[in-house]
Amino acid sequence: MKKIINNVDGVVDEMVAGLTLSYPDYVKRLHVSGAGQAMVIRSVPKTGKVALISGCGSGHEPACAGYVGEGMLDAAACGAVFTSPGVGPILECIKTIDAGKGVVMIIPNYSGDILNFEMAGEMAEEEGIKIAKIIVNDDVAVMNSTYTVGRRGIAGTILVQKITGGAAEAGLDLDAVREIGERVVANTRSMGIALSACTVPAAGKPGFNLGDDEIEIGLGIHGEPGVIRDKIKTADELTEHILEDYILKDKPIESGEEVALLINGLGATPLMELFIVSRKVHEILGKKGVKIYSTNVGNFMTSLEMAGFSVSVLKLDNELKTYYDANARTIAWRVCDK
Numbered sequence: 001m002k003k004i005i006n007n008v009d010g011v012v013d014e015m016v017a018g019l020t021l022s023y024p025d026y027v028k029r030l031h032v033s034g035a036g037q038a039m040v041i042r043s044v045p046k047t048g049k050v051a052l053i054s055g056c057g058s059g060h061e062p063a064c065a066g067y068v069g070e071g072m073l074d075a076a077a078c079g080a081v082f083t084s085p086g087v088g089p090i091l092e093c094i095k096t097i098d099a100g101k102g103v104v105m106i107i108p109n110y111s112g113d114i115l116n117f118e119m120a121g122e123m124a125e126e127e128g129i130k131i132a133k134i135i136v137n138d139d140v141a142v143m144n145s146t147y148t149v150g151r152r153g154i155a156g157t158i159l160v161q162k163i164t165g166g167a168a169e170a171g172l173d174l175d176a177v178r179e180i181g182e183r184v185v186a187n188t189r190s191m192g193i194a195l196s197a198c199t200v201p202a203a204g205k206p207g208f209n210l211g212d213d214e215i216e217i218g219l220g221i222h223g224e225p226g227v228i229r230d231k232i233k234t235a236d237e238l239t240e241h242i243l244e245d246y247i248l249k250d251k252p253i254e255s256g257e258e259v260a261l262l263i264n265g266l267g268a269t270p271l272m273e274l275f276i277v278s279r280k281v282h283e284i285l286g287k288k289g290v291k292i293y294s295t296n297v298g299n300f301m302t303s304l305e306m307a308g309f310s311v312s313v314l315k316l317d318n319e320l321k322t323y324y325d326a327n328a329r330t331i332a333w334r335v336c337d338k
Contacts, residue, residue: 108153
């Protein structure tokens with residue numbers, strides 16, 4: 001195993017320390033005695049609005065802490081690598097960011113995340129904090145897995161955070177922010193392909209093995225294998241396969257409708273290759289008469305050093321476009337101006 005780390009036990013703590021030291025204008029670390037684990041909040045909290053929290057195991061950077069800031073999240077709880085954050089840290093984040101308008105929890109659909117966030121939310125409600133939750137399940141690859149009941153939450157989570165963040169910043173109430181987020185979830189579909197596995201530092205070896213000419217279609221972001229193992233194909237063939245045979249079959253987009261795209265790298269994929277994928281997505285949708293309102297290409301939700309990509313397609317309406325376009329100032333999503 002080759003990793004640029006000091007010791008396995010310190011990777012998350014040292015990563016969060018480096019993140020908050022590097023971008024103090026955006027984020028700061030929340031220190032609570034006895035809470036354990038890493039918690040990141042906005043450097044300058046905004047009062048008088050609904051607050052947003054998300055969280056996941058570390059190893060998906062820039063998610064989730066990279067989206068803490070103006071126009072997106074108010075806090076992120078960072079678990080150990082590929083492990084849900086604990087109930088205590090989630091609860092401390094909720095209590096810290098609540099500004100009297102309630103807190104929305106944006107939860108990727110993984111069993112540990114659901115369990116811990118729901119428990120923390122119940123404890124917060126006992127202390128008088130209004131709680132709403134949005135469960136993200138955008139992955140069309142599988143209905144159930146080792147980690148989930150139902151579909152997994154992958155890179156589409158970032159689109160949910162962006163748009164609900166804009167709605168909260170605009171002053172919408174708790175129920176309205178939740179409704180906006182649930183609409184984004186309903187309108188978002190994603191799927192990914194892996195060219196290689198990743199290595200969790202504590203495990204010291206790849207989560208699965210692929211031959212030099214093999215790929216995994218429908219991967220999970222925690223290093224779990226995909227649903228189909230196949231031979232490597234061209235970028236156009238792979239892109240067409242997941243877009244036509246999975247994403248658009250599950251959520252048809254009609255001619256004249258508008259979408260936002262997220263072409264996401266998994267940690268070790270060059271931007272050159274992601275732009276080649278984006279080119280094919282544009283070509284396919286263009287032939288169908290679908291209007292592409294916005295495209296973002298880069299590493300948004302990774303899986304350590306996994307090579308591969310995912311495509312997320314969000315069907316937009318006028319209200320969703322308004323909050324998608326709202327300014328955001330975070331480490332990983334600096335601004336979104338039209």
